[in-house]
Amino acid sequence: MPTTSAAGMSPQYPRKPTSSSAVDVPRETWVRDTHTREILESLPSGDETTPLAAQLAEDTRRRVSLQNHSFARPETTRIITVANQKGGVGKTTTTVNMAASLAQGGLNVLVIDNDPQGNASTALGIDHRAGVPSVYEVLVEGAPLAEAVQPCPDFPTLLCVPATIDLSGAEIELVSLVSRETRLRRALDVYLADRDAAGEPRIDYVLVDCPPSLGLLTVNAFVTGREVLIPIQCEYYALEGLSQLLKTIQLIQAHLNPELHVSTILLTMYDSRTNLAQQVASEVREHFPDQTLVTSIPRSVRVSEAPSHGQTVISYEPSSTGALAYREAARELSERAARG
Ligand SMILES: Nc1ncnc2c1ncn2[C@@H]1O[C@H](COP(=O)(O)OP(=O)(O)O)[C@@H](O)[C@H]1O
């Protein structure tokens, strides 16, 4: 049963203690590459005749190969807007789990929750009750971003700017404000420059979660980002609306943010057993061969459970198939140079 239910907070279920094995492994105790290879080679590969045995063996292999992996630091801060005007396709889940994976890989990560629903804030265990300094104050009142930044309890290098219920009015309030499309970008630019000037560690990744619409909040996110990550749910209608999304991105690129480009597409809630998912996946890969990550995210109960504990699946159940998939996707993202 939920223990609290404050306004702006989702019901809070007891937090699961963070597993020390996958989250807090000190770098100096990590096994060396050769050792990892030896472990991988020693894993039995014969008895994979049942789907469960095959899945377990595969998960163990993935876990071992990810265990000692720290992610490459990008040359400059990568600012990635996670967008798709469809609801429920995995934007928030992707934002928080990619961010947690990158942070766990040793990088400094900032999540900006730019959706009035505040789901990313909930999943990261961040207080976002009405009145807490948030992206609303930044966008509408011009408050410094630094005033709204909070640390994520599970990952020391993960920061979050939460969204409160106030943000639901921002779409209308922004209309009459000057430079309404560039307010988030300016605030982030100032924040990153101030950190530099103060000698604070550089933020390696900024991930901006978007609402399911193409209104001013999403436009602000597109003007802020240099890259767009589009999660696509492997279901019928998946590609419907995609051309409108791409057209919007082109317009932003032409008029407001020439650097913006779709760098990454991630297939989410993939169920390899259905022909439909396979068809959607191959269609997406055919259209966007350079952007689509090799890793797809399977449907996983643990992934959907984690937010109700105020956690990402990376800390909630680090050895689950869903956590492994997000960590692999994050590794892939970090290994790809930003492309046009
Ligand atoms: N890989 C997954 N496996 C199972 N459930 C998922 C997965 N990804 C997302 N979900 C669930 O699907 C719903 C929609 O995901 P969400 O990330 O909130 O989408 P969006 O932000 O695009 O609206 C949520 O309830 C979430 O927990």
Ligand SMILES: [Mg+2]
């Ligand atoms: Mg969302």
